[in-house]
Amino acid sequence: MNVWTNWRPIKVTANELVEELILQARRGQIIIISVKETIAAVRRDGPHLAESDCELVELIVDLAPTFGMFVAFDLRE
Numbered sequence: 001m002n003v004w005t006n007w008r009p010i011k012v013t014a015n016e017l018v019e020e021l022i023l024q025a026r027r028g029q030i031i032i033i034s035v036k037e038t039i040a041a042v043r044r045d046g047p048h049l050a051e052s053d054c055e056l057v058e059l060i061v062d063l064a065p066t067f068g069m070f071v072a073f074d075l076r077e
Contacts, residue, residue: 014049033064042056
Protein backbone atom coordinates (compact mmCIF):
# COMPACT_ATOMS: atom_id res chain seq x y z
CA MET A 1 0.00 0.00 0.00
CA ASN A 2 1.38 3.39 -0.98
CA VAL A 3 1.03 5.84 1.92
CA TRP A 4 1.85 8.81 -0.34
CA THR A 5 -1.17 8.40 -2.61
CA ASN A 6 -3.15 11.29 -1.10
CA TRP A 7 -0.20 13.24 0.22
CA ARG A 8 -0.13 16.97 -0.41
CA PRO A 9 2.16 19.65 1.06
CA ILE A 10 0.49 21.55 3.89
CA LYS A 11 0.89 24.92 2.14
CA VAL A 12 -0.15 24.48 -1.47
CA THR A 13 -0.73 27.41 -3.78
CA ALA A 14 -4.11 28.41 -5.15
CA ASN A 15 -2.87 27.53 -8.63
CA GLU A 16 -1.95 24.00 -7.50
CA LEU A 17 -5.32 23.49 -5.80
CA VAL A 18 -7.33 24.76 -8.77
CA GLU A 19 -5.34 22.56 -11.17
CA GLU A 20 -5.82 19.53 -8.91
CA LEU A 21 -9.58 20.11 -8.73
CA ILE A 22 -9.84 20.57 -12.49
CA LEU A 23 -7.99 17.32 -13.08
CA GLN A 24 -10.29 15.49 -10.64
CA ALA A 25 -13.37 16.76 -12.51
CA ARG A 26 -12.48 15.04 -15.79
CA ARG A 27 -15.52 12.79 -16.28
CA GLY A 28 -17.83 12.19 -19.20
CA GLN A 29 -17.57 13.71 -22.63
CA ILE A 30 -18.61 17.29 -21.91
CA ILE A 31 -16.43 18.49 -19.11
CA ILE A 32 -17.69 21.49 -17.16
CA ILE A 33 -15.98 22.89 -14.09
CA SER A 34 -18.17 24.76 -11.62
CA VAL A 35 -16.67 28.04 -10.41
CA LYS A 36 -18.81 27.87 -7.26
CA GLU A 37 -17.77 24.31 -6.33
CA THR A 38 -14.12 24.88 -7.21
CA ILE A 39 -13.88 28.01 -5.05
CA ALA A 40 -15.60 26.20 -2.17
CA ALA A 41 -13.12 23.32 -2.46
CA VAL A 42 -10.14 25.70 -2.60
CA ARG A 43 -11.40 27.49 0.52
CA ARG A 44 -11.86 24.13 2.26
CA ASP A 45 -8.48 22.66 1.22
CA GLY A 46 -6.44 25.87 1.35
CA PRO A 47 -7.65 27.99 4.28
CA HIS A 48 -4.25 29.71 4.36
CA LEU A 49 -4.67 31.19 0.87
CA ALA A 50 -5.17 34.93 0.55
CA GLU A 51 -6.51 35.00 -3.04
CA SER A 52 -9.88 36.66 -3.49
CA ASP A 53 -12.80 34.91 -5.20
CA CYS A 54 -12.12 37.06 -8.28
CA GLU A 55 -8.51 35.91 -8.39
CA LEU A 56 -9.61 32.28 -8.07
CA VAL A 57 -12.14 32.74 -10.90
CA GLU A 58 -9.30 34.10 -13.04
CA LEU A 59 -7.19 31.02 -12.25
CA ILE A 60 -10.09 28.72 -13.13
CA VAL A 61 -10.76 30.56 -16.40
CA ASP A 62 -7.05 30.41 -17.30
CA LEU A 63 -6.56 26.72 -16.43
CA ALA A 64 -9.81 25.04 -17.48
CA PRO A 65 -9.39 25.46 -21.27
CA THR A 66 -5.86 24.07 -20.98
CA PHE A 67 -7.46 20.79 -19.91
CA GLY A 68 -10.29 20.99 -22.48
CA MET A 69 -12.95 22.07 -19.99
CA PHE A 70 -15.79 24.57 -20.08
CA VAL A 71 -16.38 26.90 -17.15
CA ALA A 72 -19.77 27.18 -15.45
CA PHE A 73 -20.10 30.68 -14.00
CA ASP A 74 -22.50 29.62 -11.28
CA LEU A 75 -21.40 31.76 -8.32
CA ARG A 76 -24.78 33.41 -7.89
CA GLU A 77 -26.85 30.22 -8.06
